[in-house]
Amino acid sequence: MNTPINVSTLNTQIKSLLETTFIQVYVEGEVSNLTYHNSGHIYFSIKDQSSTISCVMFRGNTKYLKFQLEVGQKITITGNITVYAPRGNYQLLCNKIEPSGQGALALAYEQLKTKLENKGYFEQTRKRILPKYPKKIVLVTSATGAAIEDMKKVALHRWPLVEFILIPTLVQGEGAAYDISNSIKYADTLNADVIIAGRGGGSIEDLWAFNEEIVANAIYEAKTPIISAVGHEVDYLISDFVADVRAATPSNAIEIALPDINEHRMYLDTLVNDYDNLLKRILFNKEQDVINLKRLFEQNSMENKFKFIESEIKLLKSSFQSNLSQKMTNSRNEIEILRKTFDNSYSQIILKLQNNVDLLKNNYELNHPDKKDKNGFVQISKDNKLISLDNIQIGDIVSLQSPKYIATCVINNLKKQ
Structure with missing residues (x-):
């Protein structure tokens, strides 16, 4: 058993x-x-x-x-x-x-991206604006990589006035994420204008440190504006979404962060030309103003006013004399016309009066009473008016007048022959 x-x-x-x-x-x-x-x-x-x-x-x-x-x-x-x-x-x-x-990395990338997006790490409203003329830039990258040399070359030609501070950082492999995070935190204490965190190109595994949450947290919590410059144009890392600005490459980060000195030289030339033209235009306008003021002053000076008044007086005097002469001439002409008219009228009147006088004289002579004194002839009047026998009626009282006598009669009988 x-x-x-x-x-x-x-x-x-x-x-x-x-x-x-x-x-x-x-x-x-x-x-x-x-x-x-x-x-x-x-x-x-x-x-x-x-x-x-x-x-x-x-x-x-x-x-x-x-x-x-x-x-x-x-x-x-x-x-x-x-x-x-x-x-x-x-x-x-x-x-x-x-x-x-x-792939595990692809899934981890999407998971972390979704998580941080939900936490508001990617919000555009929280992203800071880069200064236009930075004086100090901190570079968080490898001290031996090609990226640092590329950035230095671009900066030298673009804006040599800037000061760079390099924080040598492990950018791939074991512990890279922690080193990048610590470097960003340290860079944030240096009172710089911009922080550039990045590295050159590589495989997804080489770039993975910039996809770690600890790096995203360091970028999010930093007070200094940060540019994420990792890999190449096609590479999109979590740091790109959290940073204030994404650059396609480290060299592009320098181009974004720094102004172009050549453009500013041309801009300064333009400003000088604009200033010269503006100054010339201002001086010309002021000169015209002075000329106009001088002309206006001369026009309104006491001497010119007296000259103007004197010319006005002369003009008025000349106009008065001319008008007076014209009026006198017109008056003479009118008087002459009136005189001629009067002479003609007077002559006609005198002639008419003479004719009338002659006519009256003739009539008087013809009708003189002495010549009317003929036997058997008298004037018949009624109511002091001469009338003829044709206008007499029976009963009328008429007067019979001769040059020497007036007889009042009553008509008792009237016959026609």
């Missing part, structure tokens, strides 16, 4: 069997029951349609995990089976975890 073994022995045998049989497994499943422990270990399970298995990733391996595990996420695990003998539980000990169907 076999001797029974105790539980600990059985669990130990099972542990030895499983751990030697499943030294390395590669398994795919969906994350569930996820716990990030304070110790730094990660406890979770993976499952498929019908089964589940417990998993653990210890802190020593979690530092290589580039992305954040999430419940429901499908992943692939490289690891081995281990047994916790005191409880008789077996679990999958994870050495490496990758997102299923997607």
Whole structure:
């Protein structure tokens, strides 16, 4: 009869069997029951349609995990089976975890980008404006890389007046993110105008330090404007989104940060020309103003006023004399016309009077009473008016007048012959 073994022995045998049989497994499943422990270990399970298995990733391996595990996420695990003998539980000990169907770095990038965007790290309203003429720029980059030499060359030709402070920084590999973060924090204390953090091109792994959250936090918390200048034009890093300005390359960062001295030289030439033209125009206008004022003063001087009044008096005198002469001439002409008219009229009147006098004289002579005194002839009058016998009626009282006598008669009889 076999001797029974105790539980600990059985669990130990099972542990030895499983751990030697499943030294390395590669398994795919969906994350569930996820716990990030304070110790730094990660406890979770993976499952498929019908089964589940417990998993653990210890802190020593979690530092290589580039992305954040999430419940429901499908992943692939490289690891081995281990047994916790005191409880008789077996679990999958994870050495490496990758997102299923997607690269770990790509997923970590998207996860961190979404997280920081939700926290407002990318808001345009918080981004600072770069100074137009920076006096001091701090460079957070490698002291031995090609990027620093490129930046120096561009600065020398573009704006040699600026002062550069280089903080030699580890920009790739283990600990690069912490070094970049610390360099940015230190640069923020140097009272600089601009901080440029970056490096030259490389693979996504080489540039990855600028995708770390610790670097994003340092950029976000800095008080000094920061330009992110990492890699090439096609490379977009988390630091690019958090920084105040993104530059395509380190050289481009210098072009963005510094003004172009040649443009300013041309601008100064333009200002000088504009100033000269403006000054000439102002002087010309002032000269014209002085000339006009002088002319106006001369026009309104006492001498000119007296001359004007004198000319007015002369003009009035001349006009008066001319008008007087004209009026006198006109009056003479009128008088002459009147005289001629009067002479003609007087002559005619005299002639008419003479004719009338002659006529009256003739009539008088013809009608003189002495000549009318003929026997048998008298004048008949009625009411002191001469009338003829044709106008006399029976009963009329008439007067019969001769040169010597007047007889009053009453008509008693009247006959026609």
